[in-house]
Amino acid sequence: MEQLVRHATPPEETGMLVVDSVVPGGPAHKLLEPGDVLVHLNGEVTTQFLKMENLIDDSVNRKVQLQIERGGKPLTVELLVQDLHSISPDYFLEVSGAVIHPLSYQQARNFRFHCGLVYVAEQGYMLFRAGVPRHAIIKKFAGEDISSVDDLISVLSKLSRGARVPLEYISHTDRHRRKSVLVTIDRHGWYAPPQIYTRNDSSGLWSIKPALPVDSPLLSSTINPIKQDLASTMVSSGTISFSPMEQTHQCINQEPMDGVTSMETSCEHVADGPHCEDDSDAGTKKRVEEDISVDGSVLPDSLHEQVEERLEDSGTLTDADVRDNQGGVAVAANASPERVLEPALVMFEVHVPTSCMIDGVHSQHFFGTGVIIHQSQNIGLVAVDKNTVPVSLCDVMLSFAAYPIEIPGEVVFLHPVHNFALVAYDPSALGVGVSVVRAAELLPEPAPCRGDSVYLVGLSRSLQATSRKSFVTNPCAALNIGSADCPRYRAINMEVIELDTDFGSTFSGVITDEQGRVQAIWGSFSTQLKYGYSSSEDHQFVRGIPIYTVSKILDKIICGTEGPTLLINGVKRPMPLITILEVELYPTLLSKARSFGLTNSWIQALVKKDPIRRQVLRVKGCFAGSKAENLLEQGDMVLAINKEPVTCFRDIEDACQELDKCNNSDEMLKMIIFRQGREMELLVGTDVRDGIGTTRVINWCGCIVQDPHPAVRALGYLPAEGHGVYVARWCHGSPVNRYSLYALQWIVEVNGKPTPDLDAFVTVTKEIEDGEFVRVRTIHLNGKPRVLTLKQDLHYWPTWELRFEPETGVWCRKTIKALDGSTA
Numbered sequence: 159m160e161q162l163v164r165h166a167t168p169p170e171e172t173g174m175l176v177v178d179s180v181v182p183g184g185p186a187h188k189l190l191e192p193g194d195v196l197v198h199l200n201g202e203v204t205t206q207f208l209k210m211e212n213l214i215d216d217s218v219n220r221k222v223q224l225q226i227e228r229g230g231k232p233l234t235v236e237l238l239v240q241d242l243h244s245i246s247p248d249y250f251l252e253v254s255g256a257v258i259h260p261l262s263y264q265q266a267r268n269f270r271f272h273c274g275l276v277y278v279a280e281q282g283y284m285l286f287r288a289g290v291p292r293h294a295i296i297k298k299f300a301g302e303d304i305s306s307v308d309d310l311i312s313v314l315s316k317l318s319r320g321a322r323v324p325l326e327y328i329s330h331t332d333r334h335r336r337k338s339v340l341v342t343i344d345r346h347g348w349y350a351p352p353q354i355y356t357r358n359d360s361s362g363l364w365s366i367k368p369a370l371p372v373d374s375p376l377l378s379s380t381i382n383p384i385k386q387d388l389a390s391t392m393v394s395s396g397t398i399s400f401s402p403m404e405q406t407h408q409c410i411n412q413e414p415m416d417g418v419t420s421m422e423t424s425c426e427h428v429a430d431g432p433h434c435e436d437d438s439d440a441g442t443k444k445r446v447e448e449d450i451s452v453d454g455s456v457l458p459d460s461l462h463e464q465v466e467e468r469l470e471d472s473g474t475l476t477d478a479d480v481r482d483n484q485g486g487v488a489v490a491a492n493a494s495p496e497r498v499l500e501p502a503l504v505m506f507e508v509h510v511p512t513s514c515m516i517d518g519v520h521s522q523h524f525f526g527t528g529v530i531i532h533q534s535q536n537i538g539l540v541a542v543d544k545n546t547v548p549v550s551l552c553d554v555m556l557s558f559a560a561y562p563i564e565i566p567g568e569v570v571f572l573h574p575v576h577n578f579a580l581v582a583y584d585p586s587a588l589g590v591g592v593s594v595v596r597a598a599e600l601l602p603e604p605a606p607c608r609g610d611s612v613y614l615v616g617l618s619r620s621l622q623a624t625s626r627k628s629f630v631t632n633p634c635a636a637l638n639i640g641s642a643d644c645p646r647y648r649a650i651n652m653e654v655i656e657l658d659t660d661f662g663s664t665f666s667g668v669i670t671d672e673q674g675r676v677q678a679i680w681g682s683f684s685t686q687l688k689y690g691y692s693s694s695e696d697h698q699f700v701r702g703i704p705i706y707t708v709s710k711i712l713d714k715i716i717c718g719t720e721g722p723t724l725l726i727n728g729v730k731r732p733m734p735l736i737t738i739l740e741v742e743l744y745p746t747l748l749s750k751a752r753s754f755g756l757t758n759s760w761i762q763a764l765v766k767k768d769p770i771r772r773q774v775l776r777v778k779g780c781f782a783g784s785k786a787e788n789l790l791e792q793g794d795m796v797l798a799i800n801k802e803p804v805t806c807f808r809d810i811e812d813a814c815q816e817l818d819k820c821n822n823s824d825e826m827l828k829m830i831i832f833r834q835g836r837e838m839e840l841l842v843g844t845d846v847r848d849g850i851g852t853t854r855v856i857n858w859c860g861c862i863v864q865d866p867h868p869a870v871r872a873l874g875y876l877p878a879e880g881h882g883v884y885v886a887r888w889c890h891g892s893p894v895n896r897y898s899l900y901a902l903q904w905i906v907e908v909n910g911k912p913t914p915d916l917d918a919f920v921t922v923t924k925e926i927e928d929g930e931f932v933r934v935r936t937i938h939l940n941g942k943p944r945v946l947t948l949k950q951d952l953h954y955w956p957t958w959e960l961r962f963e964p965e966t967g968v969w970c971r972k973t974i975k976a977l978d979g980s981t982a
Contacts, residue, residue, distance in 0.1 A: 256282025498674025616667020655702025785843025860892020
């Protein structure tokens with residue numbers, strides 16, 4: 159045979175073709191084996207790939223005859239030549255940002271799987287939360303075998319929003335074992351309904367059509383944002399993780415994540431420096447406007463009004479109820495603090511949807527420990543730091559230390575200044591566990607002092623209460639956190655508690671006295687360490703957040719003070735408004751202030767007011783757009799407000815709260831300041847903020863735009879031309895990526911028309927058709943203007959918005975403009 163081949167080939171030929179691998183389930187499966195030597199193909203001696211490919215290309219869908227040698231023995235086999243197009247997917251399913259399609263021949267060869275299996279090309283939000291990796295093969299879903307994408311679509315069409323169903327998959331890295339996870343079907347409108355993309359060779363585009371029938375429960379039904387049926391596992395809003403938590407508090411950054419596109423916060427190209435990646439879908443979803451009950455049926459208007467009124471009446475609490483709820487479970491008089499606090503400790507797992515990571519949020523996944531501060535018959539409230547719950551647009555799952563259950567929570571309050579958030583849950587979802595879960599007793603006064611003995615209590619990764627005795631080293635340490643490269647929430651105007659010993663920078667919990675009464679939240683703070691000009695690294699640390707401010711907000715929520723209403727557990731509750739002085743301050747020692755010319759009489763007055771701190775507050779900067787912006791200047795010393803000396807941040811907060819009590823419509827503070835060697839009296843305006851945060855985001859041409867959030871305004875600059883359209887993120891592969899419209903800038907003009915706010919921006923962009931070139935004028939955070947042109951693509955990048963509706967307590971997604979001409 160060797161002589162035959164040598165005589166039939168040119169003299170320079172020195173080798174033959176050998177079978178390296180065989181794709182399982184293919185035409186050569188069980189006929190060819192690795193190591194087989196190819197001699198003849200259709201009777202011709204074949205030793206080169208080019209000749210073999212020509213012979214095979216001429217025999218598509220026909221059989222060819224191969225003569226091979228296996229271990230020195232000649233064999234002849236006949237194989238059917240498949241059409242490569244028949245085993246290359248020309249369609250894919252997009253669901254919750256995930257891309258799923260039949261396994262292609264190329265990947266089947268790489269992974270040694272059968273062609274056509276259901277392959278996860280991108281995780282998306284839903285599968286990422288469940289822990290399904292990229293390149294997974296789905297074998298079973300909701301108890302049904304999955305052998306094709308059609309099988310998967312059939313199962314999806316039977317499920318409702320919020321359903322929790324098992325999924326089994328295998329991976330090429332661990333191909334011999336199936337893994338099982340629990341998938342939560344998205345119950346929010348953050349992503350478009352499932353869609354099928356099919357390649358159209360005549361147009362060169364991928365045609366888009368709905369994947370589910372119009373009568374599918376996934377399209378027509380909604381569920382209550384909080385309610386969860388304990389009799390089944392079909393209603394939930396969070397994620398299930400079967401891997402142990404390695405840390406009790408952490409935020410997890412992922413590699414290029416889940417979705418058909420990646421999203422950036424960097425204002426430069428992806429290769430220009432470190433950045434945070436994210437993903438976004440490219441679809442749309444239309445909102446159903448009717449009032450719908452938990453089971454999906456439409457409620458009559460009269461019945462809806464009656465239910466609402468009854469729930470509001472039942473939500474009214476007295477002071478006696480509050481005292482009962484904050485000490486509802488009896489404990490032994492000599493119980494340890496961790497024993498007392500265990501029924502009130504909650505572990506958080508938070509996921510931020512990748513399609514709309516707003517307000518500069520730097521990660522998609524967060525862990526942390528919170529404490530229950532209130533529990534009544536129809537509402538429970540948990541306090542936690544904002545490095546665990548950074549934005550309201552997220553999925554929150556709560557695991558209770560006192561009872562083994564995981565239920566969803568809803569963010570109801572984000573303090574605009576202090577580092578804490580309040581998350582509501584439905585106590586009825588606890589079932590019998592409601593009897594062992596209770597609210598902690600809060601001790602806002604007296605504040606801890608230096609040298610006080612306290613207990614640091616929190617949860618371990620196995621939800622075990624852990625504590626240690628510690629001593630207060632500094633009860634009023636002023637924070638000084640610089641702005642990150644991409645502006646995000648940072649704690650300002652805050653004094654925190656420092657301890658001599660703790661459990662490390664990843665442990666969060668509470669600080670208590672010997673009786674287990676909560677004096678502070680031991681919370682996590684996010685910062686960014688910068689190395690040189692262009693290098694930076696995210697970092698976190700933990701400090702004590704005094705419970706005083708949390709207690710004040712809780713009192714306002716319980717008492718039902720005037721403010722915007724928010725639907726919580728089916729009850730409309732007024733949420734508090736916060737009057738704040740939008741000025742960033744920092745303390746300066748009086749010894750330094752004397753060098754700046756501060757008079758001895760004022761120094762004595764400030765020492766008399768606070769003999770421990772011996773400091774004066776100075777202005778670091780005013781928030782852009784605040785009422786104090788043009789009144790206070792950098793370096794001003796704040797000496798007194800309403801003729802009362804001011805020495806710490808709490809003095810200013812108390813003065814602002816006095817405005818609330820007086821119902822002062824002017825909302826002005828009478829301040830005495832020291833500026834450049836002389837005293838001045840000023841009337842400085844305050845601003846009223848809510849605890850909801852950003853409530854509207856728009857996706858246009860692949861960029862996420864929103865109102866500038868407080869972290870941006872804290873930099874002290876807003877463009878005079880208009881500052882209501884701030885680019886928070888951009889998506890890879892989108893028109894804004896192609897034409898270099900990156901984040902951290904404002905869009906001030908579109909086609910020469912001003913866009914001072916989001917409404918004006920929507921009005922202008924709705925007039926632009928698919929394929930039209932758009933002239934965009936932008937201004938960067940550093941004040942640099944720029945003009946660029948981009949081409950709108952409504953086929954893959956329709957314009958849509960997400961808007962939070964306080965009346966329903968949910969985020970609603972709607973299409974603003976799509977290729978079919980539909981507009982909002």
